[in-house]
Amino acid sequence: MRYGRAPETLKDLSFSLTPGSFHFLTGPSGAGKSSLLKLIYLAARPSKGLLHLFGQDVSRAPAVERPALRRRIGVVFQELLLLDHLSAFDNAALPLRIAGGRPDEYRQDVAELLTWVGLRSRMHAMPATLAGGEKQRLAIARAVVARPEILLADEPTGNVDHEMAVRILRLFVELNRLGTTIVIATHDQDMVARSGMPVLHIEEGRLVHHGLPGEAG
Secondary structure (H helix, E strand, O other): OOOOOOOOOOOOOOOOOOOOOEEEEEOOOOOOHHHHHHHHHOOOOOOOOOOEEOOEEOOOOOHHHHHHHHOOEEEEOOOOOOOOOOOHHHHHHHHHHHOOOOHHHHHHHHHHHHHHOOOHHHOOOOHHHOOHHHHHHHHHHHHHOOOOOEEEEEOOOOOOOHHHHHHHHHHHHHHHHOOOEEEEEOOOHHHHHHHOOOEEEEEOOEEEEEEOOOOOO
16 A cells, blocks of 8 residues: 555555454554554555455445445544534434434434443533543444444554553453454553454564464564
């Protein structure tokens, strides 16, 4: 993958993720972690090579097919991208609303999800009044409300304290237990080591390790 005429940001990557697996994506700043998430999320196209998702090559999928594919993928962006003019409830419900759902059809499900992420008492609050950890959990709720098959998260614990980071990780682990494939890009090596989950480690755009932390290769 390259941006314009710049040198390749990602090159010679070859790996597969088992459905229902949990992986951390690690590497130094500028290694290509966010770019790889963009490829998986179909926000960018590879400059060459193949990208298989859900049993099909999506690297050259027509633009008209990409929104339906994206709806099967949840994303927690580093910038969170919450809509300030919508309440916490309406932010979380946005993917269902965009998909054509009616409030009376999803109201209970969204309320239960916000309760699950610890935001029951804040569901009518506006994003500007939420603490950093609350915003992170709201972004997670929005990413999973449509029950995606894959959840991607870009530095989801980068702006919260240790206690909140542990709580957020537990949310991801529980989602994984329910069958969602998880990929988390992070610089938090302590969290990666404690989790015991497999790692995709990239350096200078190349995959240099795919396996458990500390394993060779």
